[in-house]
Amino acid sequence: xxxxxxxxxxxxxxxxxxxxxxxxxxxxxxxxxxxxxxxxxxxxxxxxxxxxxxxxxxxxxxxxxxxxxxxxxxxxxxxxxxxxxxxxxxxxxxxxxxxxxxxxxxxxxxxxxxxxxxxx
Amino acid sequence: xxxxxxxxxxxxxxxxxxxxxxxxxxxxxxxxxxxxxxxxxxxxxxxxxxxxxxxxxxxxxxxxxxxxxxxxxxxxxxxxxxxxxxxxxxxxxxxxxxxxxxxxxx
Numbered sequence: 001x002x003x004x005x006x007x008x009x010x011x012x013x014x015x016x017x018x019x020x021x022x023x024x025x026x027x028x029x030x031x032x033x034x035x036x037x038x039x040x041x042x043x044x045x046x047x048x049x050x051x052x053x054x055x056x057x058x059x060x061x062x063x064x065x066x067x068x069x070x071x072x073x074x075x076x077x078x079x080x081x082x083x084x085x086x087x088x089x090x091x092x093x094x095x096x097x098x099x100x101x102x103x104x105x106x107x108x109x110x111x112x113x114x115x116x117x118x119x120x
Numbered sequence: 121x122x123x124x125x126x127x128x129x130x131x132x133x134x135x136x137x138x139x140x141x142x143x144x145x146x147x148x149x150x151x152x153x154x155x156x157x158x159x160x161x162x163x164x165x166x167x168x169x170x171x172x173x174x175x176x177x178x179x180x181x182x183x184x185x186x187x188x189x190x191x192x193x194x195x196x197x198x199x200x201x202x203x204x205x206x207x208x209x210x211x212x213x214x215x216x217x218x219x220x221x222x223x224x225x226x
Contacts, residue, residue, distance in 0.1 A: 107164075108166045
């Protein structure tokens, strides 16, 4: 079964850290760029980061650059998002999504999402 | 940043009728547009890529058109499961999404 499953969300205080994980199955994970996309409550989708299939190139949206770090472990078919210095405005459902075999493609497979709440 | 503007924000249509959703890009993006459907409490699902190519398993009643800055998603005969939120997204220069169109039952 082709799927992505996120984990690691939860409640964290402002300034705190959290690490999200996303496990892929049913496809050759190492062939694909992977992204993290978030959706604040009642808001639109916001792309925040991607990582190249080989793991050597990463890009970030301005809203998270310098605070979030994306990484992957192709041997474990997983992608991660380390989130530091969290702010209230980072509260959202975080989705991992599969891109294509090259950059700048759309997202054809999404996980179910994991909720991150930043609050004291 | 390329801004994607969707209209209308809410569209009320009766089952069996046609729905037309619009998306405008702030600059030309060729055909690098995707459309997604999001039902309440669910993740987005890819419907259309490359402005007009249906994703695997998407019914033929969904069609996309446009190029440059103007794009359209058409649902030819609305089924009950089609009433949801729809997003357009550009992937010509990084990635940005529109604000969404809520398709509701009239």
